[in-house]
Amino acid sequence: MNDKIINKLKKDTDNSSYIIYREKYIKKSKIDIIYNETLTDSDKLSDFIFRSLDKIEKIYNEKDHLYDTIKNNISNIKIKEVKGYSDICKYLNNGFVILLIENDYSLALEVKKNLSRSIDKPMSETTLKGPLDAFNENIETNIGLIKRRIKSNSIWNKDMEIGRYTKTKISILTIDGITDTSIRDKIIEALSNIEIDKLTDSSSLKYLITDEMKTIFPTIMTTERPDKVCDSLLNGRTVIIVDNCPFALIMPVFINDFFISEDDKDSRSFNNSLTRFLRYIAFFITVMTPGIYIAITTFNQEMLPLEFLTSFASQRSSVPFPAFFEALLMLLSFEILRESDLRIPNVSNSALSIVGALILGEAAVNAGIVSPIMIIVEAVTAISALIFTDTEFINAIKWYRLFFMIGATTIGMFGVFIVFIFFVINLCSLNSFGKPFMIPYAPLSKAGIKNSVVKFPLKSRKKRNKFLTDNVTREVINEKD
Amino acid sequence: MRKIKFLGMFVTFLLFLSGCYNYRELNDLAIVTAISIDYDEKTDNYKVITQVINPIKQQDVSSSGEPTFINFSSEKKSLQEAFRTIVLESPKQLYGSQMQILILSETVVENHLPNVIDFFTRDPEMRSEFKIIIAKNDKTLEGVLLQTVLDDLSSSNILDSLEKQGEILGLTCNLTLNDLTNMYLNPYLEIILPSMVVEGPVEEGEKRENITDTVQKATVKIKTTGIFRGKKLLGYLTEDESKMLNLIRGDLKNTIIRLDTDTGYIVFEPNRIKTKTEADVKKNKVKITIEGFSRIKEVNDMTNLRSVKEIDDLEEKLNKEIEKMAGETFINIRDKYKTDVFKFRDLYYKTDNKYFKENDSNWYEDVYPKLEIEVNSKIELYEKGNTLGGIEYERKN
Known part of the structure; x- marks a missing residue:
């Protein structure tokens, strides 16, 4: 059974030299280990997989089920049970190592190589004051930067995969109780009908969820600043983070938002x-x-x-x-x-x-x-x-x-x-x-106008824009509208 | 679809209702700043002189020796022909919107004023904000030809001089085409116009030497108001009369008044003047109230300006003087010229329409000669300057 899977995989990948197949015996039971060396970290692989398999061999009692023993004792935190060939391919392409243990029992363990750059300064939205971190290409890091700022359970994410080949992960972030969920539903509806080859950046996603020919003005804002994303989220806007792209999408945006800079807070x-x-x-x-x-x-x-x-x-x-x-x-x-x-x-x-x-x-x-x-x-x-x-x-x-x-x-x-x-x-x-688009001028929004041509003092801006959210009372006093 | 139809209609209307428009580059314009018009009775021709700006870089003026303005003159039966034929000399089309001043000869003012008003008001391109001035003699018509120093354009020179004197001296009125048209068309108003003369030889003034010397050989000088009855120019007022006429008409804001005393004179500068005229039609009487403030500008007298009483006295004397001057001016103009340039007829009309209509037919025969005025001056002294009394007084005490 395992041989069958390996053969099929070899055939599908045209015997790719990057996919490594290894066999390991634990007291006469054979385990097939498969991983993609471009995506996995060999240090992690030898430290946490092979070394713990050696330990497991010592404690393994042949009466027990090998699969359960490994699952219990392997020193890796991210363990997935894998069922079927397509699952194996998915995890293999995401930097997991696959352990084919016995017939139909397989495990996927994460040993991802760190392929993204470190957190850097913003390049296109430089400010004099305020936080100096920017998103990078890793979606987990990006969401982490946001979660670090909003320490609440109310930040909800809806994940999707776009692209037949790229299988790019996108995450639609909203705040429960503030964000108008109709925008999220609209985006999900627009995206579920789309079948495309690839999604390599957030910019192309913009035109998948809006009508590109309708206007020459931008109706979605891109930003690489996590603080700006957090402000937008807490004011009732929806944010999309796209894997492999340091730019998050903020929607909806109004004309006044293009006149506001992060430096204004100072x-x-x-x-x-x-x-x-x-x-x-x-x-x-x-x-x-x-x-x-x-x-x-x-x-x-x-x-x-x-x-x-x-x-x-x-x-x-x-x-x-x-x-x-x-x-x-x-x-x-x-x-x-x-x-x-x-x-x-x-x-x-x-x-x-x-x-x-x-x-x-x-x-x-x-x-x-x-x-x-x-x-x-x-x-x-x-x-x-x-x-x-x-x-x-x-x-x-x-x-x-x-x-x-x-x-x-x-x-x-x-x-x-x-x-x-x-x-x-x-x-x-x-x-x-x-x-x-002309909010807060037409229709007039009292809360919005307080942060437009004239900026009112922070303490007097206690309400959110009623066009963005039904929950207008601000728990957290916030900069942007 | 309805929206698009509406927008289409809107735009089309905008195009037609917006008046005339005409594409022309700045390079193609001959910007006219002044026009002077004379009428030759012998040949029945209008003689026009047009001052046109020479668009040359200001820093190049001295090096290239080019003049800052050029004058074109032409002579034709009608004004339009006269101006159009200038194109035979000038490579560019005349552009009149920026015109600053219109100089008219006495002949034109007396005999051809309606034609001039019609020509300038009919042209939609013309602004009606330019000032109008009478040239007291034939030579003065060429005042626009003079080279001037403080302002490169002689037209700006005349205009600024006219406007500045209105602000600080009030010698004469300054009137735009709108005012003139109004005065001409309104049967209850008489025309008044400021005048000017050229002092010195015009031929010399046209030369470049006029601006290289520190003393200009020929200059334009603003003169007193010329007054009319009907279309006829009756004459020019004296300086004091001209000033007082302005005061009674309510055009005077700031001026200088000299008060002669026993030992010398004191000069006052009344400012922020407000004149109010009220008519009592039944009694045939006009009440003029003058309010304002005044500084003391010059003291050549033994007055003690330290004492409040003396200052109060001085204030009373000044008010008396103004009342006297205004009253005399009114009597003089009424008896000498028999014209109502004070706008009293208009005031009567506005105050009591019904009564006035019954008595208007004999305004100049019955009503106006018997009209009495009562001048009430309330000028307050508020500043006497840095020195207290007159210098002579300070020396003796």
């Missing part, structure tokens, strides 16, 4: 409100400035004071292109510069910045391709976009920046207003897992 409400206000201003600057500039200089010149108009006119006098094309040129070159900056290794960064500064700044003006004022407009636009950490949000803004520019070139300021109306309509019609 700042008192009075100071922080100014920062928040600046972020909102920067948002409108980055979306609308090029459009408004084009509209004013090509249609509505009467809106400018004479001094400005004279100055703009003198700067534009040597530029041969229309203002729209000029703006597009600058936008393109900045985006190309930014993209290349992200892609190239760090060593070439300084060279790139010199080229960028020279080409975008001095040389382009001297050559008469763009006017200095356009560079200022473009620089303000670009800098303002950099305050957002979520790249998807920045990408969405880019589209609207372009729409505003097109509106401005066709009918001037009225084009800008028409696009603005569409912009607001679009934002208001959006929803993230059934919740309006």
Whole structure:
């Protein structure tokens, strides 16, 4: 019987050299030991499996059942009883060692090799103050980092496996009594109908559970910070952790969440409100400035004071292109510069910045391709976009920046207003897992508005957002809404 | 679907209701800052001078020697023709939204004002916020040609001067096209307009030397208010009359008043002035209440400013002086020019509509010549400066 299993396994894996088969006799009874050496730790294997099997041989009484003796005495904490061939394959591929003892009696013992990196600093969401640990690729470590912060039985997880080949483990985390479980049910329903080959990161999971074509704004937030995940969980949001990916998914998210940084916790409400206000201003600057500039200089010149108009006119006098094309040129070159900056290794960064500064700044003006004022407009636009950490949000803004520019070139300021109306309509019609994207502004949420443009003092923010949870009274006073 | 239809309609309406729009790059614009209009009676032609900004980098002005503005002049039967034909000289289209000042000759003001008002109000691109000023002689029409130092544009120079004097001196009124149109169309109002002259030879002032010398050879100077009855320009007021006219009309906010005393004079700076006019139609009487505060700016007198009583006396004297000046100005203007530039007719109309309609037909014959005014000045002295009394007084005591 055991030989049959081994033969089948050898056939299925094309006699893979990584799968090791060993035989061991305990007082005339043969045990087949199977493990995958790429996934298992050989130290653990020899220390805890082979050494304890040697001990077992000494105490083994032939009257007893060998399977029970091994199960009782083996010094390994994670023991699984294995039934059937498919179970054997599953455990073998997860870093277990399989002991085929007697006919139909097998055990799987965990001797996983540690293949993930250690807990590191966050790379994309750096903060000055606050915890400095970030998720890594190991789902158990990640959930551990969350459990370490929420020491409660109420943190519930629902595990699923996605991918025919990768069999990636995902864990949907909720807090019992706070989280609205309808979101979890929706996600499970969406995922159970999906049959795909692989799931190697959390980013692709985003588009499996939402309608990708519905909007250009992100309705799920990714984060690598366990503290942010805990805040979100305790405010009634649902979190998905994906194995082999250091980014957790938070849903639902609203527009205000993109304006909040983890650093805000360190700042008192009075100071922080100014920062928040600046972020909102920067948002409108980055979306609308090029459009408004084009509209004013090509249609509505009467809106400018004479001094400005004279100055703009003198700067534009040597530029041969229309203002729209000029703006597009600058936008393109900045985006190309930014993209290349992200892609190239760090060593070439300084060279790139010199080229960028020279080409975008001095040389382009001297050559008469763009006017200095356009560079200022473009620089303000670009800098303002950099305050957002979520790249998807920045990408969405880019589209609207372009729409505003097109509106401005066709009918001037009225084009800008028409696009603005569409912009607001679009934002208001959006929803993230059934919740309006414009919360806490429309519909108005009192608890949410206390942590939006103006941040109220921590002690006065005692309630959770009613759109996220029915349980609005906060047991734990918490930062994020 | 209904939503899309609604949005489509909304956008279409926006396009049509939003007025005119026109794509033009800044490079194609000749930004007009000032226009001066004259009328040649012999040839029946409008003569216009248009000041256009030369969009040159400010740091290049001195090195290249290019002027900061250019002037185009043209002569045609109608204003529109005159302005359009400027394109024959200028490579760019005239752009009038940023216009600051409109200079009109006396001929134009007297005989062709409706045409000018029509031309500027009809054009939707024109802003109606520019100031209007009369050129007291033919040479002054070329005031926009002068090279000026403190402000590169001579138009800005005139405009700023006009606005600043309104803030700190109140010599004359400053009126926009809207005000002029209103005064012209309202039958109960008479027109007043500020005036200006060019002092010095215009030919010299047009040259570059005008701004390289410390003393400018030719400059534009704001002059007193010109008053009208109907469309006819009756004349220009004296400086004091002009100031008092402003005060009675309620346009004066801040000014300087000199009070002559037995031993010298004292200069006051009344500010935050508020004028209230009330009409008693039945008694044919207008009550003018002037409230405000005043500083003492200059003392050439033996007054003891340490004593409260003297200060109270001074305050009373100042109020008396203002009351006297205002009263005299009213009598002078009424008797000399026989025109109601004080807006009293409008005030009567607003106060008692019914009674006024019965008596309006003979306003200038019966009502206005018998009109009495009662000026009540309540200016408070609140600051006498760093020195206490006059210097002479301090020396002797």
